[in-house]
Amino acid sequence: MNKFKYYFILIITTFSLFSCSKNNDASEITPPRDFAVQYATDITNIEEYLKTYYITVVDHAGFVDDQDVTYTKITDAANQPSIYSYLNASTFPKLLSREVKLHDITYKVYYLVLREGTGAAPCNVDGVLAAYKGDYLEQTVTSNVTSLTATTFEVAKYPQQMLSLYSTITGWSEIFPQFKTGSYTANNDGTVSYSDFGAGVMFIPSGLAYYSAGSASIPAYAPLIFSFKLYEINRQDQDSDGIPSYLEDKNGDGYVKVLATGVENADDTDKDGIPDFLDVDDDADGYSTKLEITAANGTIIPFADIPSCDGDTTDPARLKKHLDKSCH
Ligand SMILES: [Ca+2]
Ligand SMILES: [Ca+2]
Numbered sequence: 001m002n003k004f005k006y007y008f009i010l011i012i013t014t015f016s017l018f019s020c021s022k023n024n025d026a027s028e029i030t031p032p033r034d035f036a037v038q039y040a041t042d043i044t045n046i047e048e049y050l051k052t053y054y055i056t057v058v059d060h061a062g063f064v065d066d067q068d069v070t071y072t073k074i075t076d077a078a079n080q081p082s083i084y085s086y087l088n089a090s091t092f093p094k095l096l097s098r099e100v101k102l103h104d105i106t107y108k109v110y111y112l113v114l115r116e117g118t119g120a121a122p123c124n125v126d127g128v129l130a131a132y133k134g135d136y137l138e139q140t141v142t143s144n145v146t147s148l149t150a151t152t153f154e155v156a157k158y159p160q161q162m163l164s165l166y167s168t169i170t171g172w173s174e175i176f177p178q179f180k181t182g183s184y185t186a187n188n189d190g191t192v193s194y195s196d197f198g199a200g201v202m203f204i205p206s207g208l209a210y211y212s213a214g215s216a217s218i219p220a221y222a223p224l225i226f227s228f229k230l231y232e233i234n235r236q237d238q239d240s241d242g243i244p245s246y247l248e249d250k251n252g253d254g255y256v257k258v259l260a261t262g263v264e265n266a267d268d269t270d271k272d273g274i275p276d277f278l279d280v281d282d283d284a285d286g287y288s289t290k291l292e293i294t295a296a297n298g299t300i301i302p303f304a305d306i307p308s309c310d311g312d313t314t315d316p317a318r319l320k321k322h323l324d325k326s327c328h
């Protein structure tokens, strides 16, 4: 049962990155909208935006404005290709989408790849250092005319802090693993120049962002658009067992997740419902993974090098045999 206690401690620390949600009076609280109904509205708005706006991208290698993106409403369709026109393009920019199952529905998250990056990709629970610009989408009515507008709510041009994808909005943790870092050089004045980094734009339904709560200046139920540049990543070890979470991604798809009860999880060795990245005893032999991978001399043995010891993973003496090498 200790495992379950630990698991819940980890889960309750999963809060939104921008946690300054509005403080409503109890009298103002209304039940949140149905996720499927809101998603239908969101995806309609997102696709309208993709089809009625075009982008311009700054190409300025080595400078801070490289890969900055501007969105503009199309006024000359012949010369302003919509963002949607890049759908599944064979060259960049390339508009792709990713399915995310949550809230008993399947969300579609569009993301535009300006370039993929040349370095390493984060997994969905790693930390990222990323420059970004965030906009929210809303239908506004002026003189009885409804129009879809994007309003910028935040710009981080010189990011200083790694943000954990484990605690950001779901949209971020789903899309950043599709991109890679680039390279960087330290300048004499103490600044850092980044180049060849992955850069893109993600279009997030509100159910994978702040939903009914909104955040700071973001209205409730607003889909979000983030343009971003992935500068650096920071590997994290959620269960502190000495194995970074990206190495507990057994099927190597870039994602480790807690899935609903009864759903097969490829990243859960002992099939107890707790994926390896949160499970302090991955193989349920009663010995913590951390203990198992610490050799007699105190050094951590790489997980892949741990011997199976006669192949009997239920042997209670497995650790002792492993340490005194009596099984091989
Ligand atoms: Ca770990
Ligand atoms: Ca996985």
Ligand SMILES: [Ca+2]
Pocket: 268, 269, 270, 271, 272, 273, 274, 275, 276, 279, 281, 282
């Ligand atoms: Ca497990």
Ligand SMILES: [Ca+2]
Pocket: 281, 282, 283, 284, 285, 286, 287, 288, 289, 292
């Ligand atoms: Ca174990």
